[in-house]
Amino acid sequence: MNRKRVGFFDLTGCEGCQLTVLNLEEQLLDLLEVIDLVEFRELMQDQAERLDIAFVEGSVVKPAEEERLRAIRAKSERLIALGACAATGGINRLATLHAPDHLWSSSFGRSEPLWEMGTPRPLAAVVPIDGEVPGCPIDGREFVSILQGLLMGQELEIPTFPVCAECKLAELPCSFEQGAPCLGPLTRSGCGAVCIRGGDVCRGCRGEVDNPRSGPYHRILEEHGWQVEQVLAELRIYPHQADGDDDAAAD
Amino acid sequence: MQLRINQLARIEGHADLVVDLEKGELVSCRFEVVETPRFFEGILTGLHYREVAGVVSRICGICSHSHSLVSLTATEDALGIDISDQTRLLRELLLCGELLQSHLVQLYFMALPDYLLLPSLIQAAKSDRTLLERALRLKKGANAICEVIGGRPVHPVTLRVGGFASLPERKELLQLQQHLRNLLPDLEETIDLFAGLDIPLFSRPVSNVSLQGDGGYPVFGTHMESSDGAVLPVAGYVGQINERLVAHATAKHAEMEGHRYRVGSLARLNNHHQGLAPMAAKVAAVLRIGPGEENPYRMLLARLVEVVHFVERGIQLIDRLEDYDLAPEEPPLPRRFGSGVAAVEAPRGLLLHAYRYGEEGRLLEADCVIPTAQNLASLEEDLAGRVPEIAHLEPDEVSRQLEMLIRAYDPCISCATHLLRVKYV
Numbered sequence: 001m002n003r004k005r006v007g008f009f010d011l012t013g014c015e016g017c018q019l020t021v022l023n024l025e026e027q028l029l030d031l032l033e034v035i036d037l038v039e040f041r042e043l044m045q046d047q048a049e050r051l052d053i054a055f056v057e058g059s060v061v062k063p064a065e066e067e068r069l070r071a072i073r074a075k076s077e078r079l080i081a082l083g084a085c086a087a088t089g090g091i092n093r094l095a096t097l098h099a100p101d102h103l104w105s106s107s108f109g110r111s112e113p114l115w116e117m118g119t120p121r122p123l124a125a126v127v128p129i130d131g132e133v134p135g136c137p138i139d140g141r142e143f144v145s146i147l148q149g150l151l152m153g154q155e156l157e158i159p160t161f162p163v164c165a166e167c168k169l170a171e172l173p174c175s176f177e178q179g180a181p182c183l184g185p186l187t188r189s190g191c192g193a194v195c196i197r198g199g200d201v202c203r204g205c206r207g208e209v210d211n212p213r214s215g216p217y218h219r220i221l222e223e224h225g226w227q228v229e230q231v232l233a234e235l236r237i238y239p240h241q242a243d244g245d246d247d248a249a250a251d
Numbered sequence: 252m253q254l255r256i257n258q259l260a261r262i263e264g265h266a267d268l269v270v271d272l273e274k275g276e277l278v279s280c281r282f283e284v285v286e287t288p289r290f291f292e293g294i295l296t297g298l299h300y301r302e303v304a305g306v307v308s309r310i311c312g313i314c315s316h317s318h319s320l321v322s323l324t325a326t327e328d329a330l331g332i333d334i335s336d337q338t339r340l341l342r343e344l345l346l347c348g349e350l351l352q353s354h355l356v357q358l359y360f361m362a363l364p365d366y367l368l369l370p371s372l373i374q375a376a377k378s379d380r381t382l383l384e385r386a387l388r389l390k391k392g393a394n395a396i397c398e399v400i401g402g403r404p405v406h407p408v409t410l411r412v413g414g415f416a417s418l419p420e421r422k423e424l425l426q427l428q429q430h431l432r433n434l435l436p437d438l439e440e441t442i443d444l445f446a447g448l449d450i451p452l453f454s455r456p457v458s459n460v461s462l463q464g465d466g467g468y469p470v471f472g473t474h475m476e477s478s479d480g481a482v483l484p485v486a487g488y489v490g491q492i493n494e495r496l497v498a499h500a501t502a503k504h505a506e507m508e509g510h511r512y513r514v515g516s517l518a519r520l521n522n523h524h525q526g527l528a529p530m531a532a533k534v535a536a537v538l539r540i541g542p543g544e545e546n547p548y549r550m551l552l553a554r555l556v557e558v559v560h561f562v563e564r565g566i567q568l569i570d571r572l573e574d575y576d577l578a579p580e581e582p583p584l585p586r587r588f589g590s591g592v593a594a595v596e597a598p599r600g601l602l603l604h605a606y607r608y609g610e611e612g613r614l615l616e617a618d619c620v621i622p623t624a625q626n627l628a629s630l631e632e633d634l635a636g637r638v639p640e641i642a643h644l645e646p647d648e649v650s651r652q653l654e655m656l657i658r659a660y661d662p663c664i665s666c667a668t669h670l671l672r673v674k675y676v
């Protein structure tokens with residue numbers, strides 16, 4: 001059998017999504033029976049010339065990363081965004097809500113830039129991609145099923161209904177009923193509502209469902225007297241591309 | 252001759268190594284951090300205190316629990332919130348999980364291949380899976396702690412300011428304890444394996460800085476101490492630890508009172524070997540690693556001793572938690588919105604966060620001192636000290652030995668770049 005050549009790459013992120021892959025443990029051993037893992041910088045020294053599937057973690061920030069991403073694209077049959085940083089820009093996009101001089105002075109003690117700073121962007125802003133594994137971090141089980149689908153040549157599919165549906169299924173108490181705003185009604189499911197299960201609320205790490213304002217769960221917000229904007233103002237740690245003012249940090 | 256390794260493999264984050272030699276003489280040696288800064292201190296400003304720990308967690312997937320825990324403690328200090336013993340014990344158990352997780356990944360996946368002359372453990376598994384299987388079994392035990400206490404292995408979901416948002420069940424804790432006990436045979440094999448490694452001889456004396464242990468092995472604490480005898484309150488770190496920006500790195504180098512120093516497993520072991528759990532103390536004796544160790548390559552062994560210690564400590568902590576009827580607690584309300592500082596022993600050493608909050612509980616200012624940044628000055632000097640000793644060897648062997656030295660430090664570049672404020676000195 002011709003094993004698919006699979007590689008992992010990282011741009012700007014926390015490497016938590018790659019760690020989640022390593023954390024698959026026995027399942028990882030099973031996967032290694034059916035794939036040929038050819039590149040994974042955190043674990044291996046090898047570099048591959050050609051890949052069937054490249055998983056890329058992290059956002060594109062610097063010009064050098066754009067080039068690296070283009071090079072990965074050029075040698076890969078399919079390129080998949082691994083996690084929120086790669087799929088939507090993720091937590092890195094919080095930087096777009098602040099002025100560059102504020103960012104420089106709070107992190108480096110001076111307001112003039114020390115080098116050229118780019119805007120954190122999702123992979124798709126630079127190269128065409130063939131799909132995404134959502135989440136910050138990704139969900140290990142979902143990753144496995146996506147990879148299995150890819151190995152069988154299927155189109156990549158991710159859930160279209162919001163996190164609320166998973167909460168209801170697991171009979172978790174609704175955050176709104178406890179007075180806490182939650183991004184569950186607007187957010188793509190697939191994580192098993194892990195944060196709500198842990199006693200927290202959803203902060204929307206998996207990105208928005210396709211039609212957030214027309215779905216059946218949207219009314220949960222209204223029933224509890226919340227506007228989308230109010231919930232976002234409380235919980236927006238994953239600013240969506242649409243509400244980012246890209247020029248602020250682009251300087 | 253120039254030796255250059257771009258995007259070093261098997262370390263956390265992105266860094267290059269550049270060594271310039273002229274006629275066998277060292278001209279310069281630079282560990283160039285090329286990671287893109289993410290301006291965490293800047294993006295934290297304006298966040299509500301409830302959101303801060305979850306955001307700083309994303310500095311680094313490998314140390315997400317340490318960042319979350321130190322962040323919560325700094326916020327609690329700033330808000331005048333006290334936590335219960337139940338919370339303290341659970342948090343320590345969670346930290347054990349992360350120390351184990353991080354150390355095991357480093358020892359097996361990052362360090363070991365150098366000694367076995369393999370590009371990776373995954374390559375090695377193509378002919379023999381014993382090592383990879385054992386590494387993953389051990390790692391699974393560490394992850395089990397993080398899952399049971401933190402809700403998932405990376406970026407915890409159960410933590411909140413003032414306590415826990417959800418608690419493990421008694422049954423889960425007991426299963427977890429059994430899981431940890433079951434790791435012992437694999438640990439023994441690991442100790443045999445590492446005891447037999449041919450670790451290069453090299454000696455570089457340096458002062459060791461860790462938190463004070465309060466009689467035990469250090470984890471959380473209000474004071475830091477150095478092997479030179481200095482004791483400093485964590486709250487007074489400003490002015491004690493200075494960070495300088497160096498031209499070739501997007502991270503900074505830290506110095507304490509003008510001296511380079513080392514933090515991490517060897518520093519903890521050096522300062523607090525008497526606080527080790529019984530089996531770990533025996534392992535330290537067998538591996539002949541303890542106070543006064545001057546060979547940075549042997550940091551691996553200190554990490555291994557800690558693996559044994561934190562498995563034992565995890566088992567002990569679950570025993571102690573058994574005495575508590577774990578019950579949900581109402582999160583205490585803030586008594587003020589002021590400034591707070593906290594420190595924790597993260598896998599790579601002393602990690603410190605300092606925050607200032609304004610009215611309405613929004614963060615005004617953040618500062619963080621990262622273990623790897625504290626180690627960079629020492630690492631670079633060690634590299635420069637090592638080069639002349641090995642310059643006569645084949646270039647491949649020179650790079651192998653230097654890469655081994657870098658990996659012995661287990662640098663965490665994502666962390667080092669993201670969160671330092673420079674104080675120009």
Ligand code: SF4
Nearest residue numbers: 013016083084085136
């Ligand atoms: S998506 Fe989240 S977990 Fe993944 S790399 Fe980005 S910050 Fe880390």
Ligand code: SF4
Nearest residue numbers: 191195202203204205
């Ligand atoms: S509950 Fe929300 S924030 Fe948590 S993992 Fe799921 S989508 Fe992400």
